[in-house]
Amino acid sequence: MSNVAPIASRPQIDGYGIPKDKKGLLPWSHVTSRMKEAMHYWVCTASPEGQPHSTPVDGLWIDDQLYFGGSPTTKRNRNLVRNPSVCVHLESGSDVIILEGEARELQNPDGSLAKLLSEESNRKYGYGLTPEDYEKTAGIYVFTPRKVLAWKQFPKDATRWLLEGHA
Numbered sequence: 001m002s003n004v005a006p007i008a009s010r011p012q013i014d015g016y017g018i019p020k021d022k023k024g025l026l027p028w029s030h031v032t033s034r035m036k037e038a039m040h041y042w043v044c045t046a047s048p049e050g051q052p053h054s055t056p057v058d059g060l061w062i063d064d065q066l067y068f069g070g071s072p073t074t075k076r077n078r079n080l081v082r083n084p085s086v087c088v089h090l091e092s093g094s095d096v097i098i099l100e101g102e103a104r105e106l107q108n109p110d111g112s113l114a115k116l117l118s119e120e121s122n123r124k125y126g127y128g129l130t131p132e133d134y135e136k137t138a139g140i141y142v143f144t145p146r147k148v149l150a151w152k153q154f155p156k157d158a159t160r161w162l163l164e165g166h167a
Contacts, residue, residue, distance in 0.1 A: 005029075006161035011149055018155045026150050026159040034090060034097050034150075035061035039124075043068065043103070043143075044087040045079035053079055056091075060120045064163075066099075066143040067106070067117060077139055080105070086143055095152050101145040101163075109134055 005028035010018055035041075038061070044054045055076050059068035066088060070077055080086070084102040109117065114134035121128025129137060144163075151158040 004164075006148070006163050008159050008161055011158055011160035013155070013158065016155050016158075018158050024157045026152070026157050028161065030152075031097055031148055031150055031161070032061070032064065034095070035066065038090050040091060041066060041068065042089050042091070043076060044089075045076050046083050046085065047075070047079055048082050058121075058125060060117060060124065062116065062120065064145070066103075066145075067140065068103075068143070069137070069140045072139045077141070080141060088143055088145070096150060096154070098149040099143070099145040100147045101143055103141045103143040105138070106140040106142050108136075109140075111135065 008022070008025040008028065010020065010022070010025070012018070039058070040056045041059045042054055043057050044052060046052055053075055055074070057068040057070060057076075059066050061067075072078075080103050084104055086101060086103045088099045088101075090097045111131065114131040117134050117140075118128050118131045134140065146163050148161045148163070149159070
């Protein structure tokens with residue numbers, strides 16, 4: 001992702017009194033800090049028949065992307081093979097972060113990324129794969145958001161970001 005923070009705007013949610021001006025928009029740093037600190041992320045996929053499926057996962061927010069894993073045989077990962085469209089959100093219903101985008105299986109991460117994933121997982125959760133295991137393990141996904149919604153005091157600070165290349 002780019003080193004430039006996405007530009008904040010207002011979401012269009014008719015009938016809820018979303019302000020029209022930019023006063024009170026949340027900063028992108030609110031999203032990045034909440035995502036980095038979260039211990040669990042809800043990943044919502046769709047089956048080939050279009051049925052929604054949500055599961056909580058452990059994950060790592062690095063450079064505006066979410067890395068998460070799981071057995072290739074899970075329903076979530078089987079869904080992702082067929083349809084990479086994903087919605088990710090955090091657990092709070094009042095300090096809300098909702099991300100829409102795509103999750104793709106991480107293919108042979110280079111040594112520096114594998115090392116970073118191993119270090120961050122061990123730091124955050126107290127366990128994790130070795131860098132060598134990350135380099136050869138299937139079932140690790142990287143989620144790249146294209147749209148993000150957030151608020152802490154809805155509707156006053158409801159904020160939307162359309163990320164680079166997806167606007």
